[in-house]
Amino acid sequence: METQLSNGPTCNNTANGSTAINNCSSPVDLGNAEDSKTNLIVNYLPQNMTQEELKSLFGSIGEIESCKLVRDKITGQSLGYGFVNYVDPKDAEKAINTLNGLRLQTKTIKVSYARPSSASIRDANLYVSGLPKTMTQKELEQLFSQYGRIITSRILVDQVTGVSRGVGFIRFDKRIEAEEAIKGLNGQKPPGATEPITVKFANNPSQKTNQAILSQLYHSPNRRYPGPLAQQAQRFRLDNLLNMAYGVKRFPPMTIDGMTSLAGINIPGHAGTGWCIFVYNLAPDADESILWQMFGPFGAVTNVKVIRDFNTNKCKGFGFVTMTNYDEAAMAIASLNGYRLGDRVLQVSFKTNKTHKA
């Protein structure tokens, strides 16, 4: 077993082999008085963000009527967006003004009014390939805007060079608009282009998630899970992120649910606080951040604690991590037990009732 957190806390990476040019158009105003002015959709959430963290963040603005993080029905993985419905429309507006564009980890979240849920707005996302490498996002939108209202657009670029990969996405307001755009533009040459473009419906996001999960579960040799570990090693939880956000955004202090109240982790196997994991053979200078970084990629982590000597303040060699979901905790244990951190091989298991005296 040689799973490695190769670059440690500062490991620099992005999710895949490509990144996108600016994908955030500004939140749209509601043209329809019947539309809700309290219900928001929040996009581009970090993969690991939990519903509770979403609620904590948006609850700092005002009273929330309901809040939902959208998850894959099968795997439970976050699909990276959610809904926040406020009691007061003024708070919804304030949340857009305050939180839209907030950077969380590698993401820049987008906060906008949710459109009324309707079958007509589903599956309205197009995959476009064969674009001229010189085509900008604005030009792409101009090309497609004749077919309807564009909700989002994006052009994928090479991660290293920043050059367009000739591939993009267009999300229309309505599926019927997307259908018309396919009819009108698939196989056509854009103005000035030498090659025709391909326009088709994009894949469904949850399918990809399922593939990724299955790949992690069944196709990784030797119980290694390089996806989450290598790609998401630098992920921090909401409290870290909010500290960063304070410097930029200035919203009122808040309590992070389930984090400040979970200091007493010594209660063995205590029900209701999640699954407690014992981590052994940490270095004397280990701190909480390394635990967040190692375990965060596997799912919802509510608490970490490094046990330190009272006098020296050095780590006694072990610590604890609490995770909300059993399967995520089990995955973390399977992946991280035997993991080499520096010159130490960690032992990771569910916490038992043993006492560990050092």
Added chain:
DNA sequence: TGGGATT
């Protein structure tokens, strides 16, 4: 040949 916006 590819990000992730409708509960």
